[in-house]
Amino acid sequence: MGYSNKQMSQAPVGARRQWAADRALRPPMRSPGRPEPSRAVQRDFWRRIASGVTTVEAAEAVGVSWPVGCRWFRHAGGMPPISLDEPTGRYLSFAEREEIALLRAQDVGVREIARRIGRDPGTISRELRRNAATRGGKPVYRALVAQWKAQQAAKRPKTAKLVGNDGLRKYVQERLSGSVRRPDGTIVRGPETPAWKGLNKPHRQDRPWATAWSPEQISHRLRIDFPDDESMRISHEAIYQSLFIEGRGALKRELVACLRTGRALRVPRARSQNKPQGHVTEDVVLSERPAEAADRAVPGHWEGDLVRHEALCNRAEVKDLRRCAVAAA
Template sequence: MPKYAPNKMPTAVKKRYFELLREGYKGAAAARVVGVSASCGSNWFIEAGSMIVPDSGPVSPRFLTQNDRIAIADGLHAKQTVKEIAVAIGKSFQTVYREIKRNAKPDGSYHPWWAHNQALLRRHRPKEPKIRGSEPLRALVREKLTEKWSPQQIARYLAREYTHDSAMRACPETIYRALFAGLLGREAKLRTGRIRRRKQRRGVPTLNKIKNMTLIHERPVEVNDRKIPGHWEGDLIIGRGQGSAIGTLVERTTRYVHLIHLPHGWKAPQVRNALITQTAHIPPQLR
């Protein structure tokens, strides 16, 4: 039987060889099907880490597939940049960069089947939720939540107090998940009173909370040119501990600053009334 150089066969042949192995073929049988020698297939198998991890089925489009990893390897072999590879496979360059850094072989080379095996091995690692498996951590998190601490504050506290004990540390998302899953008991809740996660609507723009509000990028041209006086920009400065506040108005052309006294609070109605009364002396053409 003729010998084949293991690294000079087309990528499609290697891909089919590993597909057959995942289907249950023996190495020699898979090699015969794709038309290479058994030793050639054995070399490919060794290159891939001497293991074949079965795919768990369809995954989310946000994860890289075997084909994506083959395209990354081909792009690296062709001396393409990470951004060029990312455009070719329809992913962000940060995703491709992390993939190469995380799943490269110990010698620094990137092998698509090795990388795919490593990704599948990490995916197949069922773990018990950290807070569920640790009563001391669960009790401490529950105590801090009842004291009106936020998950972010609790996570920072744990990282500071238990620097050398990883079992007593948890990130904010871990705390949120444990809370919403009911692992912390009925008495534990966020200081806002919520015990359920808010619905996330990714990609859906948030509607304006003020009806008929004019956005900054929709301002007339003369406002941006600053050629005509009478256009003001307002802001609110809140003092330490939210104990006081003051409003500011800046005229865009002259840069004149007018401070708004807020003795009765700084909610929307109070600020509105203060603006009306304290700007009444400004001539109409400048308002």
């Protein structure tokens, strides 16, 4: 029996309509949000980063906003989180999924779709069953949603080695922080390193890496200290990833100050080798100075006409016998 208008008007103010999902036995599903850009876009972004361009330039080149590009770079610690190799033909590509969506919208059968795109009918059937979007209780195949679902299913997250091995994590942390001590209390320094030559950055001489071990030194030393224990093995790259990549939770974030570079993010080699831009560009070199400036006949082109002295703060002088003193305003 239906409800009358009078009965509907007696419902409490602010009451929410009961949806069918409220009566379901499973808990509410969390919305995954907007699907992220395709893997092809992300691979293109990281290839450009590896070539040495800035994060903003790489983001603009692949068609994403610069805040998104900066977030990718920061969350990944400057390290590509995905393989930059093109996927093999074993898996369906986004172009094939678009063609499947178009043919499915025309009510083309599974075997005919498989024949047109050159795939096995079982592959098409599984694709339509697994990666279709549910819209109003009816599965509807959309290429973008199917690509996102396939990417989520392809992830194989695993526990980092330093997270699951407490002894190895303690060994690495002690040497990264330079806190390894002998029984008498003296610090066990890492292997000798070349002297610091950064004359333009003298403040870096007192960084913790003066007594800390580098990831390469730690990785090689493990084989000497634990020759028969295969569980005490880790590559220097895994140590760098534990420091740089957010969410690993294996090593303390502040240990990046103990690295030789002191960087909190990995900088691509091509970018680190870029020459810094000079403050004097080609259009302001002295050889191209105009004749009136080179002759110094006009005030404003004199070397000392803008110099102020503590004792002569109200005037400026050009100490040249061929010039006269000019009173400053």
